[in-house]
Amino acid sequence: MAFIDYYKVLGLEKTASADDIKKAYRKLARKHHPDMNPNDKEANLKFQQINEANEVLSDPEKRKKYDEYGENWRHAEQFEHAKQQQQQQGYTYGGQTGFEGFGGGGEFSEEHFSDFFESLFGRGGGAGSSRARGKYRGQDYQAELHLGLREAATTHQHTLKVNDRNVRITIPAGIANGQVIKLKGHGAPGGNGGPAGDLYITFIVEDDEHFKRVGDDLYANVDVDLYAALLGGDITFDTLNGKVKLKVKPETQNGTKVRLKGKGFPIYKKEGEAGDLIITYNVKLPTGLSEKEKELIRELASVSSKN
Missing domain, CATH: 1.10.287.110 (DnaJ domain)
Structure with a gap:
């Protein structure tokens, strides 16, 4: 060689x-x-x-x-x-x-x-x-495997190519960014009948446009219109596991946080367990108001100033 x-x-x-x-x-x-x-x-x-x-x-x-x-x-x-x-x-x-x-x-x-x-x-x-x-052990191999956040949240199989051989692995849900797993015997062959080295895979979990992951918890922002924030109402939000209905309380302030237990990221090798989902409400002010709407807001402002 x-x-x-x-x-x-x-x-x-x-x-x-x-x-x-x-x-x-x-x-x-x-x-x-x-x-x-x-x-x-x-x-x-x-x-x-x-x-x-x-x-x-x-x-x-x-x-x-x-x-x-x-x-x-x-x-x-x-x-x-x-x-x-x-x-x-x-x-x-x-x-x-x-x-x-x-x-x-x-x-x-x-x-x-x-x-x-x-x-x-x-x-x-x-x-x-x-x-x-004498016998000597083959050297270890290092590899990186990039996953999206949603891929890392599900148990799935992936095929790696190592020395022209396909190695099929099962990736458990909840794998962490930077986590390393070892595949024994999938490194370079040993010499004089010695054992093969190992393959070390470092997982790189990419950022997601909707969720931020911190440990096993997920963080997300949800827009709430002014009227729902003032009067209360229901909004629908897509979690990693499907849609949930959120009940917005009357007079909800901008930046209010809501914690949904068990709706976060799956916990590694703990089937059925997950972190929490923390949602922050962003109250959105209406734009493109009609004259009638502006008139009503002025009236509301006038009433509010007298109280």
Whole structure:
């Protein structure tokens, strides 16, 4: 497999901060997500490379190993162990003790990694080589899944494409923005018979034009005409679960809040339970008044000023 420069994949320099990595990953993941590029194999491959790069560079320990060992970062512990053994045995390369011959000061030059690894563990896939190398776990994958608020409020199935395989998952109602779930064994395959890595999915729940979500509660604004606010009346409102009739009390003030118990967002993995819906009344003043209406309002104002 050709070496992939994870920094180049994300369009970053090696000096990039953790925040730079996070921003670059989110931007590129959205651009190349399979849902945005159906039947585009090149975009799908790019998406996998982006996830792979983020999985390594967003983890401080993995990034440290990658920066030091390059494409052989997964074998860093084996390198270190072998290095200690060679130093203890006084092993020499070119008249120098230990590993100094690979770049001076005990550091390694990237072009020597493959030959060095083979010198320690042998070439090919023989039994002796496999035992020396040992099994190692495949790396984890990272992915983002974008949902609308109303999608996140219902239990539904979704199909993800991972390494040209369709993975069907059930998303429980009530998933939170930024919540991460793990799909065990859906990451990269392991080496020498080792276990596969895992797939971590971060859910991004988009904003909704009618509702604002805070925890399991929903907030919404409802317009109430002046006459209903003054005299009382009924209005109908569409919740996530259907229409409800709201009774407006006489002399309702602008900004009045009404709490509807259990009409909010479903609570994650608690079937039948939901937060509350908090509605704020916005009293709307009438426009385009006729002369008769204006005359009546003046009369009302006159009566009100005398009281």
